[in-house]
Amino acid sequence: MKSGYEGLEARWHDLFWEAEEAASELPLLEDFLGETQGRALYLGSGSGRLLGPLVEGGHELVGLEISDEMRELSQERFPKAEVIAGSWQEHAGRYEAIVIPAFTFQLFGDPQRQLQRLREQTSRLYLTLFFPWAELSGDLPSRKWYFDRSIILPTGETGELQSQHKINERSGSLVRKHRYVMKGKDGEVLKTQETVQKMRFFSDRALKKLFQSGGWSIDKEINNLGEGEENDLVYVATFHLRGQ
Ligand SMILES: C[S@@+](CC[C@H](N)C(=O)[O-])C[C@H]1O[C@@H](n2cnc3c(N)ncnc32)[C@H](O)[C@@H]1O
Known part of the structure; x- marks a missing residue:
């Protein structure tokens, strides 16, 4: 299984993110990991643009990345941040928490099964999803x-x-x-x-059902990376989930 993040898509990944005016997810991840004791997994850690600063900030976090090119970029830029090579679907392990920022979860088929599998690996999950309005x-x-x-x-x-x-x-x-x-x-x-x-992508109702059947309850929900007004359309939703 390949994710696609190779060639120009890998090399230009961070440059496109930097050119976006969107808020950074880093403070949200720091907030979640601040409440985590023990080793956490970052699924789809990519070029390390978020993993690197988190590890440098003292969080006990290991990356997992399927694309060789993305992993190499991460290791060049943030050599201290450990990244496991391979696909999460073939990765066994148990973690204090798992973080999946930047919509990576939406690339996976059979979301219900994936949420159940995540529940087998951890009891605390950070998930960011986007809605294509x-x-x-x-x-x-x-x-x-x-x-x-x-x-x-x-x-x-x-x-x-x-x-x-x-x-x-x-x-x-x-x-x-x-x-x-x-x-x-x-x-x-x-x-x-x-x-x-x-x-x-998931409607709010479908998502809540998926969480429930996957064995998760919502501890916290943050809209649009914590920016904008309360009544704005929700383009990006971040969840702190806890195993039931
Ligand atoms: C949307 S990018 C996000 C990258 C990084 N989280 C960021 O915010 O910069 C998704 C990343 O997940 C990786 N990925 C996709 N499917 C994966 C899988 N099954 N196992 C491990 N990594 C995966 C991709 O190669 C890519 O680097």
Whole structure:
């Protein structure tokens, strides 16, 4: 099983996050881990952009990452942060807590089974999920390529992200295609890469049922990474869950 995070998608991952105006998840993770005694697992620790500062901040946390390239980036940048290589679905272990920030959980099939399996590995779980309002409302065009965002690369070229999606509200499935395009100073295309990602998303009601059948109760729920107003649409929901 491969996650896809290779090539330009891996190398540009952090640059795109840094260019986003979204709030960081770091304070939320620190808050959750501050109440954790003992070793915790960070599932899908990627390039280490969150794992590294958490480990440097003294949290007892080990990463688990399926993409070799993401893991290498993490180890280059944060050599002190241990990262286990491999797929979580094949990983056995018991932890004080497990953290799954940045929507990684939504890449997994059979969410009910995954929540039950997580319950076998820990009794405290941190989970961040996103809800695709922009895709559902039609704000983003469906089934055709659109310009998503671009960044200036450290080497001076431009890194452009084009996206396309297909959404099925009833089944809660979102298929996103990404096209990464590297352009030279005169706009000429130097390199492209396409990736496909299938994600699940959940209505509030479906999610609460899933948590319950997975053996979890909600300790805390944080909307939109703790930013914005109370009545805003919830694009991102973070949960502290406790085993029942
Ligand atoms: C959305 S990215 C988030 C990365 C990181 N948490 C961050 O916020 O920067 C998802 C990460 O999870 C990894 N991943 C996906 N499926 C995985 C699996 N089954 N086991 C371990 N890692 C996985 C991907 O390779 C990728 O690095």
